[in-house]
Amino acid sequence: MKAKVHVTLKPGVLDPQGKAIAHALEALGFDGVADVRQGKYIEIDLKDGSGDGGAGAAEARVSEMCEKLLANTVIENYRVEIDS
Amino acid sequence: MKAKVHVTLKPGVLDPQGKAIAHALEALGFDGVADVRQGKYIEIDLKDGSGDGGAGAAEARVSEMCEKLLANTVIENYRVEIDS
Numbered sequence: 369m370k371a372k373v374h375v376t377l378k379p380g381v382l383d384p385q386g387k388a389i390a391h392a393l394e395a396l397g398f399d400g401v402a403d404v405r406q407g408k409y410i411e412i413d414l415k416d417g418s419g420d421g422g423a424g425a426a427e428a429r430v431s432e433m434c435e436k437l438l439a440n441t442v443i444e445n446y447r448v449e450i451d452s
Numbered sequence: 453m454k455a456k457v458h459v460t461l462k463p464g465v466l467d468p469q470g471k472a473i474a475h476a477l478e479a480l481g482f483d484g485v486a487d488v489r490q491g492k493y494i495e496i497d498l499k500d501g502s503g504d505g506g507a508g509a510a511e512a513r514v515s516e517m518c519e520k521l522l523a524n525t526v527i528e529n530y531r532v533e534i535d536s
Contacts, residue, residue: 374493402497409493413486
């Protein structure tokens, strides 16, 4: 089973990395870029035998991983999708 | 119009950052994690007036941004989605 996690900065939190990308795109001649935000994308491969309860249980477990390690919930949001 | 870009390491390319996450999850007591791969997730806000031809043209433009700046195509794959 595979879990896909998106970790993104909350709206309103400054994103200097995104700003740097936007400026670099402009310098390369790409106009029409209003804003860029960079986040993280994490793919977690879960062992098939691990845990029971299927996708729902896996989603709860991965959400707990996000709370404890993957995301800084003060400034970041996360989204979990489970691919079975 | 919004473009969502996923940049991921190609299969076979070593991912030390992903390995570090996997070890940290194990140390926190999460078992059942077989593998972790970390990539980048970039949201690009395109000005509405910019370019013409709608989603298809936007996708081509963002793919060009990936080739030139956002992804290192030697070791990374990218995927572009357009939200209108």
